[in-house]
Amino acid sequence: MGKISIEPFRMDQLEDYNREFNEEITRYQWPDPFESLEDAKELLQSFLDEVEQGETILLSAISEDGEFIGSSEVHSLSEDCSEVGVWIKQSEWNKGYAYAALKAALDLARERYGKSEFFYEADVRNIGSMKLLRKFEDEYEIIEQDVEKLTTDSGKELELQGFVMKARK
Numbered sequence: 001m002g003k004i005s006i007e008p009f010r011m012d013q014l015e016d017y018n019r020e021f022n023e024e025i026t027r028y029q030w031p032d033p034f035e036s037l038e039d040a041k042e043l044l045q046s047f048l049d050e051v052e053q054g055e056t057i058l059l060s061a062i063s064e065d066g067e068f069i070g071s072s073e074v075h076s077l078s079e080d081c082s083e084v085g086v087w088i089k090q091s092e093w094n095k096g097y098a099y100a101a102l103k104a105a106l107d108l109a110r111e112r113y114g115k116s117e118f119f120y121e122a123d124v125r126n127i128g129s130m131k132l133l134r135k136f137e138d139e140y141e142i143i144e145q146d147v148e149k150l151t152t153d154s155g156k157e158l159e160l161q162g163f164v165m166k167a168r169k
Helices: 011-020 037-052 097-113 127-134
Strands: 005-008 057-062 068-075 082-088 117-123 140-151 157-167
Touching: 005 097, 011 037, 011 068, 037 057, 057 097, 068 097, 082 097, 097 127, 117 127
Parallel strands: 082 117
Antiparallel strands: 005 057, 057 068, 068 082, 117 157, 140 157
């Protein structure tokens, strides 16, 4: 695995985020790719506004040569159980970057906001996301929730399973 850095998302990464958040990335996710760069900008600006309010953590994974390769985030920091998410662009899969990016977001939420419980959700068919979750078993008790089958507004059929991740002190 090459070295990556994890840093706060910046709006100058918008075009890369928009381009890489594609059909393959969103296959097993509720959101779809953005319809336009303006849509991406609007959503990411709302996330940045939530960062300012201390409600969200939004981080970028950056390759050794400065390339944007993905994002990790923690939402609803004022809630007891904050929701976490991560995605890495397809060409960089299976290199350990999702773990590094999600760990950075979780560690920041724990250190800066005192969080100890997180909600992680993935489609049961998304092998990479399921494997990623298991990499956190030493640090977190992972409590499985029921699988929920649903259809998104755009017609994707998902089989989402939630997990509560409780920090092992």
